[in-house]
Amino acid sequence: MTTSSNSSSRKIPLICGGHSRPVPEIAYSPVTPDGFFLVSACLDGKAMLRNGVTGDWLGTFQGHKGAVWSAQINVKADRVITGSADYTAKIWDALTGEEIHTFTQNRIIKTVQFSKDDSKILTGGQDKILRIYDLNNPKDEPLSIAGHTNTIKTALWTNENTIISGGQDNTFRVWDVRNGSQVKELPFKSPVTGIECSLDGKHVTVTAGKEVFFLNVQSFDVIKSYTLGIELNTASLSPDASTFVTGGSTDFWVRVFDFNSAQELECHKGHHGPVHCLRFAPDGATFSSGSEDGTIRLWQNGDVKCYGLWQEWKDKESFQ
Template sequence: MDKKKVTVPLVCHGHSRPVVDLFYSPITPDGFFLISASKDSSPMLRNGETGDWIGTFEGHKGAVWSCCLDRNALRAASGSADFTAKIWDALTGDELHSFEHKHIVRACAFSEDTHLLLTGGIEKVLRIFDLNRPDAPPRDVDKSPGSIRTAAWLHSDQTILSSCTDMGGVRLWDVRSGNIIRTLETKSPVTSAEVSQDGRYITTADGSTVKFWDANHFGLVKSYSMPCTVESASLEPMFGNKFIAGGEDMWVHVFDFQTGEETTCNKGHHGPVHCVRFSPGGESYASGSEDGTIRIWQTSPVDDLEGLPQNGVAAAAAKSKAGVNDLGRKVIGLQITKDRPEEEGDRTGS
C-alpha cells in the first residue's frame, strides 16, 4: 500500500440521501457538467471540473435511480421510483416532459443524436420516446427476461445495451427488429455498464469482477477479479490506460488497464460506493456513495500532466490545480436549499 498515491478529493455536499448514479456530459463550449441521482428525489447539476453546484431539478416524488445529460448538456433526464422519467431544461431547471410508466424506472439514456430517450425498469420493458413528439406513445421493446438495471445506446443508436437486476449477462438489442442479437455472459447481475467514449469498449461490473468487452465484435477483452464486491466501474476515456471501481468497502480503487494491478486506493467515503465515473477529459473522476456525498478525485498531479496531449480540459486542470484547496473549501461549504429557485438553472452562478 506504500507505493499507492493518496488523493485528496473535492467533497460535494447537498444530497440528503444516498447518491446512486452519476453522469458526465461531453465537453461543451461552456465546459462539462456532472449530474447526480439520489434517493432524496432531487437530481443535481454541477460544474464537472470544480464540483460547484449549479441547480437542483425539483418535481420527482420518489427516489431517483438514474440520470443523464444530452451531448450538448442542454437537457437532462431522470428515472424515478415515482413511476416517471422526466426531461428537464438544463439551463433553466424547468420540467419539459414527464413520461408515465407502470413501475419504477431504473435506467434512462439519451440517444447520440439527442432525439430519443431510452428507459427501463421493473416492468421488464425498454421504452423509446421520441423527444420531437413527446405526446406520442413510446415504442416498447418488451422481451427483457428480467427487471432492467442499466440501459445504454451504442453503434450510433442502432443497438441498445441492457442488464437485469436479478440475473447475469448484458443483452444487446437490434433497435430496428427489437430482438436480442447477443448476450455477454456474466455470473452475477451487472450493476454498471458503460460504453467507452471512443465506442471501443463496454465496461461492466458484476459484483466480483470488472470486464471489458469489444463493443463491435462483443468478445471479452479483459476480466479482472476485484478486491471487494464492486457496484460500478469506469474506463479512463482519453488513453484507456486505467480504470476505476467502487463498491461495498467504501473505497475508490484505481487499476492499470493492461495488468489489472491496483495503483491507487482512495479512502474518504463513509458508506458503500454506488457509482463511479471518469470525467470526459480523464483528468478527474467522481464517486457517489451511500453517505450522500459526491467526491471528485484528480487523476494526476500537475507534474504528471506535463508531456501529455494538453486538450482543453487537461490544460484547465493543470492551470487550476493551485486553487484546488480553495475550490474544495467552497464546495464543502455549499448548502443547497429550496429557497434559492432563481439560481437553479444559472450556470454562471451569478
C-alpha cells in the same frame, strides 16, 4: 512536491455536498463551448447539476415524488433526463431547471438515457421492459422491447441502431432498435450492476459480482476480464484506456487499477458508505464517485497537480 501514484492518500478530493441520501448515478456531458457538466441522481428525490471541473453546484431539479435512480445529460448539455421510483421519467431544461415533459410508466424506472443525436430517450426498470420515446413526438406510444426476466439496472445506446442493457437476470443483452430484436446475450454469474460506454470509443465496461469485463464496442466480445476482491457496483475506464477505477458494496474505497494487468495502483479513502457510481471526466483530468453517504467526490487522475480549487491545498502536508 511528491507525486507518486502509489501515495493515493496524498490526493485530496473535492467534496460535493447537497444531497441527503445515497447517490446511485452520476454522468458527465461531453465537452461543450461552455465546458462540461456533471449530473447526479439521488434517493432524496432530486437531481443536481454541477460544473464538471470544479464540482460547483449549478441547479437542482425538483418535481419527483420518489427516489431518483438515474440522471443523464444530453450531448448539447441543455437537457437532463431523470428516472424515478414515482414511476416517471422527466425531461428538464438544464438552463432553467423547468420540467419539459413527463413520461409515466407502471413500475420504478432504474435507468434513463438520451440517444446519440438527442432525439430519443431510453428507459428501463422494474417492469423488465426497455422503452424508446421519440422526443419530437413525446405523446406517441414508445417502442417497447421485452426480453429481460428481471429488473433492468442499466441500459444505453452504443450507436443510433444499437442498445445494450443489463440487470438482475445476470445477463448483458444487445438489441437492434430497428426491429426490437435481441442480437446478442452474455450470461454472467451475478447480476449486472454497471455498464459504461468508455470514453476511448472502443470498449464497453461491465461489472457483475466481483468481476469487471471489457468488451469490444462493435462485436461485444470480451477483450479482458478480471476478478477483484470486492463486490462491484461500478467501474469506469480512463479515456486513454490505461487505467480503470472501481467502487463496490463491501468497502467504502475507490480503487485504481492498471488496465493491462489489473495491478492496483491507488486506493482512495474518504467516503463513508459503499461507492455506487464512478465516471471519468471527458478531459481525463479527474474522475468522480457517488456514494451511499450522499456525497460526490472529484479525484485527480494521475499525479497530484495544484490547479483550480486544488490550489488552496498546495501548502498542506499532503502536497509537500
